[in-house]
Amino acid sequence: MKLHLKIWRQVNNNSKGKFINYDVDNVSEHMSFLEMLDVLNEKLVHKGEDTISFDHDCREGICGSCGMMINGFAHGPGAGVATCQLHMRSFKDGDKIVIEPFRAKAFPVLKDLVVDRSAFDRILQKGGYISAKTGGIPDGNAIPVKKEDSETAMDAAACIGCGACVAACPNSSAMLFVSAKVSHLGLLPQGKIENKERVKKLVAAMDEEMFGSCTNTYACEAECPKEISITNIARLNKYFIKATL
């Protein structure tokens, strides 16, 4: 199939970017979205032009690198997929596709579609950890954990920190990301003890990094490639109230 792409090009953080149109021919429906961009980049290399920069690493939906806005959706259309898992069969011959970087003050554009998401790392450094070494793997059932709690914690731990929640949120809020960490670390015995301190640190760090506040539109949940639930945000709020009262 043939596609008409409108891609955001920006030389670096200090320069002004703009959209440039590209046509790509012979796109197979079996290609992933990133492979389609690879094909376009190869074409650009042959022409001697600057290739389009985009983040990617594992290309199997677990690293969280490949974030971009595709036709108004973070990671493109379809639920529960990262850009690398998005296949070209989701598009039709002759489609126009607008590709933009994730937009947020906290995610400055470095080049083209690449944004600096180190704000997430800094948030985690402030409180997204368990401060004591918890040792090796304990014997099974040595510490009883409710099945529901372990499942919820594991579901939250599925967060890959891709930033789609921030990109999709009208307020550029990182609440889904932060709340996933709160649930992931706070529901199991090793992390429970530090819940109160952790939630306060994470919220303060989130504000410091210039992420917005949550207005409960739940767009983040709809766009999350790992389908992290907004009940985590409710849990964060609950822990925050407990920690501050």
Added chain:
Amino acid sequence: MIGEVFISPPKNNINTNNLVTAKIFSYFCNDKISEMNIFNSYLTSSVGKKILMSLTGLFLCSFLVVHVAGNLLLFKNDNGEAFELYSQLMSTNIFIRSIEIGLFFGFALHIYLGLHLWNQNRKLRPIGYKKYKLSENANFESRIIRLTAVFVLIFLVVHLRTFWFEGRFLGAPSIFELVKVSFQNNYYSWFYVLSMLLLSYHLKHGFQSAFQTLGLRNKKYLLILNLVSFIFWFIIPLLFASMPIYFLFRK
């Protein structure tokens, strides 16, 4: 080795727990994360502000229940006698009058926080998207919450000017007559109905949103929350809207 993953990064914040001055300082500044207390956590943090927003919102919702219950007396076929008594009680009872002050502060804080958060959030995406499909990810009422908020505020000013201000400060002899005359005006009545429709959208998002912000929206309470939410976004605005319509068609 799995346990080794969770190694704490080096901490460089100095423990100032025992220093009184540091404590007082931290009370007014938000620079020490570990010193977050009730004062600064609710007035400076984004989550704290949202919690205040939801608490004031729910307080205002409780007022709606009292207001609609009293106003139902308008439907009593006694030429406004019962309603007149009720409005007299409302303007003279010391308990009601003191709650009225709380109500003003509730409104003021809710409006202020709404404006403040909107102003803060709108700066956080300096370059917008060329294509942004929020409409497919978020429901209608949550997307128009600011629009409905502004409209409800305009309504509130008009409403207070017509009834509350007239009755309290200009000494209108009969509130019932005032209601009757006002609602027999076509434009005024339909403005009310439209306002109630927008209030309904405001509450449809706001009510359940408040519980999410208070951490009470989970699977266990979702059904009951949706039921109570239905009363607030559907039944109460419907009852309010039926009042101008009743007077409009009775004339």
